[in-house]
Amino acid sequence: MEGNLTTADRKHLEDCIGTGSKKFTLLYSITKDGCSGQAFHQKCDMQGPTVTVLYNEQKSVFGGYASLPWFLTSGAYVKDEDAFLFQLLFSGVDRLNKFPLKSDNAKGLYSRSNYGPTFGGGHDLLTFTNSLSSSNGIYALNGSISASSYDMKGLGAEHINNGSMKCLELEVYKVEDVPVPQQWRKTSKWCKELEESLKSSVSSMRPASEMKVPDFRILLLGPVGSGKSSFCNTVTSVYRGRITQRAICGKAKHSITSMYHPYTIKINSGGCLNVRLCDTRGLEEELGIDLMQCNYLLDGNLSEFFQVAQYVVHLELILVDSSFVKEPTLVDKVHCVAFVLDGATLDELPQRVIDKMKDFRNLCTQKQNNIHPIKNYNTKVELDEGVNILALQALQQMLNYAEDFMENIQQREGKALQSCEENYMSELDVIEEEAGTL
Incomplete structure (x- = not known):
């Protein structure tokens, strides 16, 4: 299974998305493809729904889901009513949270040519901008978490990512529906x-x-x-x-x-x-x-x-x-x-x-x-x-x-x-x- 996203985490994200079984295909990794807006857009634009996952050095895992595709622009908000932010681990301990977009909010996603994946106005989750390098395997991302367009359930950055954007990895996965298998054989209803x-x-x-x-x-x-x-x-x-x-x-x-x-x-x-x-x-x-x-x-x-x-x-x-x-x-x-x-x-x-x-x-x-x-x-x-x-x-x-x-x-x-x-x-x-x- 390619990528760091575990089977349990994939199942939780499937439940959060709520439209059946999903296939997660790794599109982009900052450790493999480089940490830059250009690399992100080159790998992820027009790929349909995606999940962005960040893994910080405190063993917290968090990110966001975009139901609409990313695209190259000089700066534009996208209304994505099905987008949400999430939390999978906090300091190495399971902490499953879904943070939905507030009703009637038109700023679900933000796309810009030199930005990494960005969610919400302000921004609720800004991963990074421009081009960054690692130091001893750590990427000090210049992004942030700040509640604005998403309902963060009263949690601040210190309770989601330990207040730290120093990450070991950032991954973006393409999310696709898994075809429902056709009924092998029609049978009468069991009773x-x-x-x-x-x-x-x-x-x-x-x-x-x-x-x-x-x-x-x-x-x-x-x-x-x-x-x-x-x-x-x-x-x-x-x-x-x-x-x-x-x-x-x-x-x-x-x-x-x-x-x-x-x-x-x-x-x-x-x-x-x-x-x-x-x-x-x-x-x-x-x-x-x-x-x-x-x-x-x-x-x-x-x-x-x-x-x-x-x-x-x-x-x-x-x-x-x-x-x-x-x-x-x-x-x-x-x-x-x-x-x-x-x-x-x-x-x-x-x-x-x-x-x-x-x-x-x-x-x-x-x-x-x-x-x-x-x-x-x-x-x-x-x-x-x-x-x-x-x-x-x-x-x-x-x-x-x-x-x-x-x-x-x-x-x-x-x-x-x-x-x-x-x-x-x-x-x-x-x-x-x-x-x-x-």
Whole structure:
């Protein structure tokens, strides 16, 4: 961050300006650009709103805000109703004061070719005139503070700058609005009614009866510590009306989850949702689930509670395992895959884990509108409406995708059946024709 203005001071000045977030860009510094009216105007004229900040040798910080641009003139006052003076530190101690321009005062700013930044008639804050040099790093500015056009709240110079204009630095910052980020995704207003509506909608979702599949099966994949197990607990918490801890969670060097564990979700009415959230071992650089095991999980070859090997296992060992399902049905297959990532640690993911996730993703499909933010109950002790809504919206979309997957299966099986029937009828025609010939 260029300049001496701290993040806290910038935030305070934002609040004083009162029109939202601001970007502060250093335009002028007397230690870098020289202390002269000419240098100031060369750097700061016609730059829009600016903040002037002085740092004196007594560790007091003060200055002024101009909402209108500085310009070169032989001497003129500018009416700037939004201008104000301020105090940030006094003798090294926080002292946040805003000194507004008095009402109907036309002397907010004063601009002159050989003057530094100047505020008010008289002047309330005159920084310096002409050209000055430093002595042992100290600039003895020939300006002053004197109340006239601004409401100084009864404070004199001795209570603002210790009565001293001997400064270590003077800076002028360009002040710009920070664009308000566009809404990433339009969502309904959060309320209890939305939460109940989502719970009801998710509860009503089930595979088509003709598919003869009792539950949607959703596989959760992600790096160690990304929140897969916590998401299982979050969803069960939403429907149980209390914080639950069915899945073991925590921070560890390696994955705490060691098996392919499908979780059913009980609801207060006594039944269960028609979905199984399938947790499994977290992704690591060298250890844990690999591409082959992931493929078997998707195809339904690995039965529930299959112990996922910590190290890569040879194909022959998996095939002879008693829990290996050689002829899986649609009931065994995964109907939707959800990658779970911790937004706070994305930049820390090892490249080999990222590469592994890309390989897994190639087995599935992924689009930008498939991204859903969630927050888990990993630290909270009470339910939260916002956390519930995010989890329900994500789960609802997973079920929608699972439903789409089954619809495609149903369509393919329907076409295959139609093709078989057509072949069968063709064979009958041939037999009848041959019989007629005989």
